[in-house]
Amino acid sequence: MVQLRRAKRVIFSNVRFIQASKDLTASQRNLKELLILLCRILFIVFLVLAFAQPFLPASDAAAPADASEVAIVVDNSYSMQNLHAEQDLTLLNIASDRARDIIRMFPGSTSFKVISGNSPGHGAPVQESEAEGFLTELDFSAKDLVFSRTATASRASHTFILSDFQKSTFKPSLLQGYDSTTQVHLVPIAAAATSNVAIDSVYLEDEFIRSAADNVLHVSLFNAGEEALEDVQVRLIVENRQVAALSVNLPPQQATEAVMNFRVEGAGTKRAYIEVEDYPVEFDNTYYFVLSPASNIAVTEITDNASSSLQRLYQNEPFFSFTSYTAGNINYAQAGTSDIIILNGVANLSSALAATVANFVKEGGTVAVIPPAGGEEAGYAALFQNLNIPASFTGATAASSKTNVAPPDPNNPFFRTIFSEYDPKMQMPAAVRSVAWSRASEDILKYRGGAPFLSRFDRGNGHLYMMAAPLEQDFSALANHALFVPIMYKLAIGSYKQQQALAYTLSGSTIQVPAISKTKKEGVYALQKDSLAFIPEQQVRGGKLFFDTPAAMDEAGFYTLQMQDSTITTLAFNYGKAESNLAQYAPDELRALVGPGRENVHIYDAEDAFSVKDAFEKRYFGVKLWKYCLILCLFFLMAEIALIRFL
Known part of the structure; x- marks a missing residue:
């Protein structure tokens, strides 16, 4: 007796919810299974290749990439206060981040020298973690990045120089200290703009300063940008009290002179400074000078x-x-x-x-x-x-x-x-x-x-x-x-001529001031600012003291010249003016400046860190293919899921 299953009737309120069945032929089913099998095979193949780490040979085999020592030169001069072209960060922050990416390109056994205007750790070779710590500690410095000094300090196979490459400070001749065995990599950091207002200099209309009388001060302001600026506020502060103020219009890329009338009260040396408001480069917004009392x-x-x-x-x-x-x-x-x-x-x-x-x-x-x-x-x-x-x-x-x-x-x-x-x-x-x-x-x-x-x-x-x-x-x-x-x-x-200048630069030439008579006191002259004291190289001749600015002095402001416990005079020091001109070389301009004769100098485009990393690895490490294999693994895995789900 044959028993057949009775069909069960299901009542739907609406036939819209009935899913249409798909009719698959045997050939279609076999094709789907073959595609799934192929995806699984390719997934396994590329997974194995990813662990095998295949690579294409380096294009420059003459220069070894597995150097035991690498130099990282980071420009931390004050021009690096400028903002980056793509991120709202200073150029120094961007340079530090890219330096970390460069460090991570090399094996863990590589030692690194971190060199800057005020090198943390004095440029001694350190391991990766300590080098990254030095980069975190970097701050702005008045000391310009001296390329010749970095060349002698670093005999590494690879030297990376991260800078804004200002037109006012960088010259191709600065790279002559690097011999042909050192591969020099210039990494430009592009700024968003080059506009900047700097106080170039100040001078008195006559040097005879009269108390409780009108004195005239000339202030030279320089607009380094390409656009005119209106109503730039300029203030004159004497002994922490504002004695004059005005607003000036500054044409682009030229100096403008402003004239300020002021009075000083009482005798004695007066500490004064000119102040302007400008952002983001602020190191040159203040110019310090000293108003010394006039003798007869x-x-x-x-x-x-x-x-x-x-x-x-x-x-x-x-x-x-x-x-x-x-x-x-x-x-x-x-x-x-x-x-x-x-x-x-x-x-x-x-x-x-x-x-x-x-x-x-x-x-x-x-x-x-x-x-x-x-x-x-x-x-x-x-x-x-x-x-x-x-x-x-x-x-x-x-x-x-x-x-x-x-x-x-x-x-x-x-x-x-x-x-x-x-x-x-x-x-x-x-x-x-x-x-x-x-x-x-x-x-x-x-x-x-x-x-x-x-x-x-x-x-x-x-x-x-x-x-x-x-x-x-x-x-x-x-x-x-x-x-x-x-x-x-x-x-x-x-x-009348003042016995000392209104102000000096930290990178200036020899300074001369009247010396104490030897019959009164003998000793060593020192420059003091707050708790810091600097002893310059000094020489007394003809009743005058001659000395050079100590190399360790890198902060603008007022310094007292002292001998033992006696204060001789007060001197004002300001930063050099080259850093205030923010115009920088583009990568193509750098290539034209360096010329074709320096095969060991490589210039990268001012883009993100990956362009530097990829270009360097392709030249010296070769093209590593494991990451592409891993990407293909994920691709075929997703393809298999899609075939099972939708086909």
């Missing part, structure tokens, strides 16, 4: 008139130290220490006096020549010839016609602080023209016809001021004019 200005007059008008003029002001000599009775040693020597109507200028005055000008002194009413001209001719001044006497007498002097130019720096209210129609004095000249460095006053009346000649390190007429009433009315006193004061004040 030494004025020496040589004249034939025992009661000249200059005596009363200069002796009325306590900040002038006035001395007068006749032409035949001169203390040359005393006169040589003056700030300014005034030859006032000397009729017979001896050859010895002419030579002394010429040397005084060449060595940095200031001389004012007021011609005599008459006398020998040979001495003046020798003086003019010695200083190469194209001047000669015209032979004018008191009976000669006089010409009015033209009103001064109010924009001339010589007159900038003289006039409270300038009147272009002011009454000017008349004078004859006893001396004529041409080609002066600057004409301060002119006759109405355009001929110079008072001019400045720059010779050597000093200046000579020439007046065209004597001060006698028969020749000139200047001595009775209101301009006479401020002009003569300005000549004397302009001759």
Whole structure:
């Protein structure tokens, strides 16, 4: 008896939920099974190959990649404060991250030298973990990355240099210290922008600093970017108190000078600085300088008139130290220490006096020549010839016609602080023209016809001021004019020179300041900032101290020069200006600079770390294929799952 299963009837409320059955033929089923089998076989094959670690041979077999020592040179100068082109991180952070990736390319037995401007661990060879720790500790330094120093410090087979490669600091000649056995790898770190505002320098309109009086400071600001900047705020701080502020517009890629008027109160050295607001490179936003109190200005007059008008003029002001000599009775040693020597109507200028005055000008002194009413001209001719001044006497007498002097130019720096209210129609004095000249460095006053009346000649390190007429009433009315006193004061004040500069750079040349007399104290001079003290190489000669900035000093600010427990003076130090120009070489520009003759220098594109890693491994390690095998393993595993699930 055959028993058949009775079909069971299932009632659905909606036939939409009934899944359609797929009819598979035997050939289709066999194809599916073959594809699944093929995927499994390929999965196993590539898995085995992944463990076997196959590779393609290196393209540069001459340079071994398994070097026992590798140098990692990281530029940590202040320009690396700039932001990266693709990430919101500083260039130093990016350089440190890429240096870690480079370290991980080498076997664990490799030792590394981490070299920077202030190398942690002093560039000693260390293992991978310690090298990565050094990279984490890196901070910005004022010491520029000296490639020649890194070349001698590193004799590794491979040296990686990670830097922004500034156009202002990098030169191809810096790589000459690396011989052909060292493979040098330049890894540029591209910045997002090169805009930056830096304080280039400051100087006083005249170096004579007067307490409770107006002083004029000139500030040079440099915009290194390619776009103009408007309303850049500039502040002047003296002894932690803001004394002046202004806003300036800065054209692109050029320097702009701002003028600030300020006053200082009280005696003694004043610590001051200029401050601007700029981001992200901030190391050059502050410029430190010192305002030293001005000592008395030494004025020496040589004249034939025992009661000249200059005596009363200069002796009325306590900040002038006035001395007068006749032409035949001169203390040359005393006169040589003056700030300014005034030859006032000397009729017979001896050859010895002419030579002394010429040397005084060449060595940095200031001389004012007021011609005599008459006398020998040979001495003046020798003086003019010695200083190469194209001047000669015209032979004018008191009976000669006089010409009015033209009103001064109010924009001339010589007159900038003289006039409270300038009147272009002011009454000017008349004078004859006893001396004529041409080609002066600057004409301060002119006759109405355009001929110079008072001019400045720059010779050597000093200046000579020439007046065209004597001060006698028969020749000139200047001595009775209101301009006479401020002009003569300005000549004397302009001759004053501070015994030390307003500021110095940390990488500057030899510094000279007055030294303590040996009869007072003997010892070693030191520069101190807070709790840090630096002893520079020093030499005392001619009453002056000469020293170089210690190499360990890398922080801008104020330093006191001390001998034992006595403070000699305060000096201001600032960073060098090369780092402020952020323009950098592109990889193609670097290749063009290095040239084809340096086969051991390799330049990578400024991209991510993988491009450097892949290019290096392909050249020296070969192309490792295990990771591609692993990828194919995963691909065929996913293909098998897809075949089972969907086919």
